[in-house]
Amino acid sequence: MTKIVIVLKGYPRLSETFIAQELLGLERAGHELYLVSMRHPTDKKRHPVHDEIKAPVRYLPEYLHDEPWCVIRSWWKARRLPQYKRLRKAFLADLKRDWTRNRWRRFGQALVLAAEFPKDADWLHAHFIHTPGSVTLYASLVLDIGWSCSAHAKDIWTSPDWDLQAKLGQARFVVTCTRAGFDKLRSLSPYPARVHLSYHGLDLSRFASFAGTRPARDGTDAHDPVLLLSVGRAVEKKGYDILLAALALLPKTLAWRFVHIGGGEELSKLKAQAETLGLASRITWLGSRAQEEVLAQYRESDLFVLPCRIASDGDRDGLPNVLVEASSQGLACISTTVSGVPELLSDGVNGLLVPPEDAQALSGALAKAITDPELRLRLGAAAETRVRANFDHKSSIEELTQLFRAARGHS
Incomplete structure (x- = not known):
C-alpha cells in the first residue's frame, strides 16, 4: 500500500x-x-x-x-x-x-x-x-x-x-x-x-446522544441561572465583543451565566470589556480544553451561542464544527447568518439566527431563548435530528x- x-x-x-x-x-x-x-x-x-x-x-x-x-x-x-x-x-x-x-x-x-x-x-x-x-x-x-x-x-x-x-x-x-x-x-x-x-x-461515536434531562431554567432564579456556553478562539471573526455587548443589553433581573472555552489573542481584551460592562462576575473563561471536557460542558449547558462575523481582513468561519457538536447534544444554538451557518441552522426551526454585528438582535434572541426552556428543548431536538441524519x-x-x-x- x-x-x-x-x-x-x-x-x-x-x-x-x-x-x-x-x-x-x-x-x-x-x-x-x-x-x-x-x-x-x-x-x-x-x-x-x-x-x-x-x-x-x-x-x-x-x-x-x-x-x-x-x-x-x-x-x-x-x-x-x-x-x-x-x-x-x-x-x-x-x-x-x-x-x-x-x-x-x-x-x-x-x-x-x-x-x-x-x-x-x-x-x-x-x-x-x-x-x-x-x-x-x-x-x-x-x-x-x-x-x-x-x-x-x-x-x-x-x-x-x-x-x-x-x-x-x-x-x-x-x-x-x-x-x-x-x-x-x-x-x-x-x-x-x-x-x-x-x-x-462528526464522529458520532464520540458524540453519543445526551441521555440526561436539562433543567427547565427560565432566568427567574438567581440561584439557578441559565447556563450559556460558547466554544471558539478569541479572535475577531468569532464576534465575542458583539456577544458581550448583547449580554450587557439583557434585563438586569434576568439570571444567566456565560462560560467560554478557547484560547486566542483577544482574550485579555474581552476580559477587560466584560469588566467595563459590569459582566465579569457572570462569566467564566475556561481557556483551551480537551474534547472530552468540551463534551461535558455541552451537556451541562442550556444554550450555545456563537455570533460569527466577517472580520476586517475578510476572514470568516465556514461552518463551525462546534455548532455541529453542540447540536449533536440537543443543545439549542444561537448564531448568525454568516457563511455556512445557515446550512446547518434554520431560524426558528432548529436554532436562532440573527444578522452579524447586531448586538441588539443578538440580545433579543438571547432573551427569547433564556426565558423559554420549551423553545430551547424544541430547537435543540430538531438540531440534533438534522446532525444525526446529515452530518x-x-x-x-x-x-x-x-x-x-x-x-x-x-x-
Whole structure:
C-alpha cells in the first residue's frame, strides 16, 4: 500500500478537531498517511483523537533561518530532480506578485518536503489552500506527482484570487465544507468540476446522544441561572465583543451565566470589556480544553451561542464544527447568518439566527431563548435530528476515499 502525504499548517491543534477526526477516519478506511506539519504545536493539551492517529509526523523548518543547512541540503538535492526547472518557473512567477518572506518560506519548506519525501508515497494532499497549498503545489511540481486539497474558510476568503486560480488549475481535486466556499472556488476554477462540496460531519461515536434531562431554567432564579456556553478562539471573526455587548443589553433581573472555552489573542481584551460592562462576575473563561471536557460542558449547558462575523481582513468561519457538536447534544444554538451557518441552522426551526454585528438582535434572541426552556428543548431536538441524519463524518470519509481513488488512478 502506498502512502498519502498530508501537509498541515500546524499539528496537532485543539481548534482543528475536524482535521484530526478526518485523518483518523481515513486511516480507519484503509489509507496509510504520512503527516507533514509546517509548524510545531503550541497547545498544551491534546484531544484523545490525536493519540489514536498512527501516522508519523515530520515538522518542516518553521523559519528557514532556524535550519539553514537543512534547507540548503534540500535545495541541492531538489535542483538535481528533472522537474526542478518547472518548480523554479512557478515560484518566480508567484514571487513577482508576492515578494514576501512568506513566499520564500513556502518555497524552502517545499524543497525540504521534496528532498525528504517518503519513497513509498504517491500523492500529496493539503489541508488549507493558502500556505499549505503553496508548499504542496511546489513539492508536487518538483516531484512530478499529483496533489489535492481541502479548503476551509480563512484560506478561501483571505487569499488573492490569482493565487486561488493557480492552485485550482493545478490540483486534481479540491474539497470544501460550505456552499459559500464551494461557489467561490468554482467561480475561480478553470476546472469547476474538480471542486467538491463535502461537509466534515462528526464522529458520532464520540458524540453519543445526551441521555440526561436539562433543567427547565427560565432566568427567574438567581440561584439557578441559565447556563450559556460558547466554544471558539478569541479572535475577531468569532464576534465575542458583539456577544458581550448583547449580554450587557439583557434585563438586569434576568439570571444567566456565560462560560467560554478557547484560547486566542483577544482574550485579555474581552476580559477587560466584560469588566467595563459590569459582566465579569457572570462569566467564566475556561481557556483551551480537551474534547472530552468540551463534551461535558455541552451537556451541562442550556444554550450555545456563537455570533460569527466577517472580520476586517475578510476572514470568516465556514461552518463551525462546534455548532455541529453542540447540536449533536440537543443543545439549542444561537448564531448568525454568516457563511455556512445557515446550512446547518434554520431560524426558528432548529436554532436562532440573527444578522452579524447586531448586538441588539443578538440580545433579543438571547432573551427569547433564556426565558423559554420549551423553545430551547424544541430547537435543540430538531438540531440534533438534522446532525444525526446529515452530518455523520463517515459520508465525508467515503467521498474523500472515492476522490483519492479516482485522482490517483488518473495521475
